[in-house]
Amino acid sequence: MKAGYLPKLLFSPSVFLVLVCVYGYIMFTIYLSFTTSTMLPQYDWAGTANYTRLLGLDNWQVSLGNLATFAGLYIVIAMALGLGLAILIDQKIRAESAFRSIFLYPMALSFIVTGTAWKWLLDPGVGLERSMHLLGWESFSFTWIKDSEMAIYCVVIAAVWQTSGFVMAMFLAGLRGVDTEQVNAAKVDGARTWQIYLRIILPQLGPVFVSAFVILAHMAIKSYDLVIALTNGGPGRSTWLPSVFMYQYTFTRNEMAVGAASSVLMLVAIGAVVLPYLFSEMRKVKNG
């Protein structure tokens, strides 16, 4: 039905809010990144000076390096674990829904809660290390969270714990949609279970791999709460991510223009991951 004025009128507040508070603000922040803003927004043109400064900053390079380590491990481990759990759960097991619920419940928690729980679990003074010592394993050592070389891996552990159940649910939905005729035919031919998975089932899950990758990559780039609660960026700046950098420079170091530039680069990174995916999804819907 062609729209009269009423639907358009009622749709317009949402259009206004999204255009202003999403796209307008993005433009504003991009603009700020080319100004001399420090503590408050200022509108004197600075050219690309902030980007030059940003890329040369040690803190930014550390943040980027940490993001590469964190995102790489987080995506690979969460996907592998999620897929593994989904395959195990798909074996016609008993208490399937109980297992599913247990693997997925961390998704319902706040990253601040997750961070708090893992902060003390990984703390050598009260957590796992101490428990192992009390159980008689005196030489057990686990001090990653206090070690600036290793602390970023603690962020990976907590993030994987929180989200691999979600990846499992995505793969499980994919597995349940696999063409059973092909699987049965292969079974009649005497194919072994692992061969069936490798040759028939996994290739059909291609779209799930892509979706899971996009979701996890964009979550990794946006990660902030978990780092704040788990390590607060430390020890030192060893677990800074671009999100932490942005907040620090914008709100505590009075370098708003540099902070704005860092958030623009975060947006570019997310756009590079998400936009091709969204376009291809929308084209599928149009053609399907």
Next chain:
Amino acid sequence: MANAHTHAIVHVHGASGIQPRLDLARIALYAVLFACAVVFLMPVYVMVVNSFKPLDEIRSGNLMSLPIDWTVAPWLSAWSTAQIGVEPTGLRPFFINSFLLVIPAVVLSTLIGALNGYILTQFKFRGANLMFAAMLFSVFIPFQIVLIPMAKTLGFLGLAGTVKGLIFVNTVYGIGFTTLFFRNYYAAFPAELIRSARMDGAGFFGVMLRILLPNSTPIIVVTVIWQFTNIWNEFLFGASFSDFSSYPLTVALNNLVNSSTGVKEYNVHFAGAFIAALPTLIVYMVSGKYFVRGLMAGSVKG
């Protein structure tokens, strides 16, 4: 022979998929699943048991063991007397703040999503698809990119440092998700129902109130649960736009755990974390099915 026999019996039950067999592989399967379940449950187990221990029992004992000397003192402290920043208020005022924030933000964003979904699926007008794509992308943006202008806007509107300001922010950035949910649901809605209602003289609101909304219970539940979980757990906006009187619970909890000087009261921290986790955990336990549906709808876009 015996093996072939059990195979045949099992075959009757497992009509498709991989056949279950009662053998070593099967035992190993359950062992692995069980071990994973233990690991997944451990952090919450640790949170709960240690929230019932006196502090010196945590310091001298094992984080994994059950309390010897059970106490609810850490819970009482986390709730009403623990130091948040400089004030000994406990988490209670911030628990209330979070509810004052979540309820209006969820109701508003869900209503807007339902309205948008209706308009986007039942009416044709120029730019509709483009606007939907614009809303869709907005759920992915790193919110760091809107923090500075939004802070200025809230200041300009006189909403800086208030729960109302957070309601506004969380509603605006929730529109993308809620519109996506309702649009996809209404796109599959039987067109005859709407057509016949129109023939009977139902107008714009008649169709929405009498036909669509009464048949939208599943997607309303999915959307409400999704928005409730997201906004309850939200931290970045809370940390950026609220002050002491309007902190949401996540910000207060982070203050409790990370800014405490001197003695680290692990038991109080665990009790506080569990208090913050409880509302969304209860929602998950009561209606996990809808939570998963929201996750799936949110992950498989388009």
